[in-house]
């Protein structure tokens with residue numbers, strides 16, 4: 001049992017080669033040649049000082065922005081210039097944001113249904129799925145409330161339910177606990193742990209918070225648009241030093 | 243929740259702006275309905291009048307505003323003996339202010355002409371002959387002028403006694419002051435002049451024969467024109483002007499409506515950049531977002547159009563009750579006009595949404611999310 005056979009090797013989820021992103025016609029380099037591989041089922045955190053390019057990287061993984069150069073593969077296929085990035089965003093990935101990004105004019109259950117448009121489900125099926133998802137994050141009593149009536153923790157749980165709408169392979173989370181107090185932050189992280197462990201979902205989590213980063217099995221540290229350390233220790237949070 | 247819920251939810255979110263936009267479109271469409279309804283109502287009323295009177299061919303001058311310029315009445319004697327002229331009579335018809343009414347049809351008719359035949363006396367009597375200095379009033383004219391039999395009415399420079407109130411079976415007839423031709427020629431200063439010669443052809447004369455008669459008249463009256471009654475509305479300058487004016491004013495109103503919706507939709511798109519970013523991040527296709535915005539603006543147009551049609555119809559009815567218009571015409575509020583107006587409104591909506599929709603489809607999701 002010294003070396004894993006090739007068939008047992010976990011398959012690649014993301015592979016980035018020399019990712020570069022410049023803003024404002026090249027005057028602001030946000031990513032300056034980033035390389036990594038993330039496998040199916042990984043829980044990865046990305047940390048680093050403000051402005052180092054963490055969100056930019058996450059946006060690239062989510063096709064929310066265009067690369068300047070480099071290549072980026074999802075399950076072995078390039079996601080640069082996808083003919084239909086919407087389908088990729090809708091089905092393969094789920095997003096969670098620091099400021100939740102719930103639509104204020106729609107109820108919690110309606111928010112959860114937004115990604116389901118374009119899927120071959122009836123109105124009743126969408127509703128049913130939304131209620132189930134909200135139940136799974138402990139919000140079944142909040143289905144018909146407006147997001148603004150919810151606490152921060154509840155809003156983030158609603159956003160997580162929404163990100164799961166189409167059963168994505170991976171959750172991309174940008175500072176999911178950044179706007180929450182520590183108690184709510186712990187709850188959200190427990191929820192993400194659960195999704196990772198019980199459903200085997202991959203997680204890529206950008207954070208400032210080392211405690212939060214410690215939930216991951218692997219911590220990538222960035223600085224000035226580059227990866228400066230990639231700690232694949234399976235022991236959680238054992239070797240991160242600030 | 244379905245797609246329509248999403249469309250309407252966005253409109254409801256800004257009730258004040260949505261209603262102001264609706265008012266904008268509605269006023270534009272109301273103007274279209276009112277103006278075009280009045281203009282085409284006027285045309286239809288005239289066609290109806292000609293039909294009731296049994297006029298087949300009309301001879302008049304080309305020029306003139308609402309009414310063609312008068313010409314020498316002697317022309318009638320030349321035409322009388324042409325083939326296919328069954329009955330012929332002449333009229334001096336002018337649209338003038340009579341007492342309180344700013345615009346009223348005054349019709350001086352050749353005594354004994356067939357245009358007197360369809361008038362039935364409702365009250366009082368007809369004039370005895372063309373020497374008796376009296377008038378009869380159409381039912382609506384009597385109403386507008388608030389006159390009874392025995393009252394006097396001032397036409398141009400002279401007071402005439404009202405001896406009868408008549409029904410002429412068409413709005414134009416009922417809205418007119420009718421008197422004998424020589425009296426009207428005298429008081430209006432057009433002695434020996436008329437501006438219409440009305441001809442009835444025998445029933446066996448077909449369209450070609452009637453056209454031949456028109457051509458023959460045209461030869462001896464080159465500066466004027468002779469047209470079949472059915473074509474008078476389509477060819478007359480006055481009607482053309484009225485139609486052009488009503489449509490061009492409508493166009494202006496529509497442009498104002500377009501700018502209103504466009505402004506609303508653009509503001510909506512600017513304000514909703516963030517929301518559009520969320521839709522994009524959640525995997526909505528750009529096409530669906532474009533469709534969402536176009537649906538929103540189409541619904542604005544549809545609602546505005548329906549309100550506008552109602553508003554326009556009410557305006558027409560109110561206008562029709564004013565002394566200025568009562569008796570001149572019956573507004574034409576046909577289903578065709580109303581559905582056309584609603585269609586215009588929806589098109590206005592969709593058109594106004596095009597640019598905002600295009601803009602929204604150009605957004606980069608990550609940038610939109612920050613906005």
Ligand SMILES: Nc1ncnc2c1ncn2[C@@H]1O[C@H](COP(=O)(O)OP(=O)(O)OP(=O)(O)O)[C@@H](O)[C@H]1O
Nearest residue numbers: 023024028030049050051052053054055056057609
């Ligand atoms: N849309 C943009 N236009 C121009 N520059 C941008 C844009 N987005 C990010 N940048 C710049 O790119 C660099 C990386 O930004 P990014 O948001 O990825 O940092 P970050 O690591 O997420 O920081 P934080 O921890 O504060 O969220 C920064 O210098 C930032 O100013």
Ligand SMILES: [Mg+2]
Nearest residue numbers: 054055056174
């Ligand atoms: Mg960031």
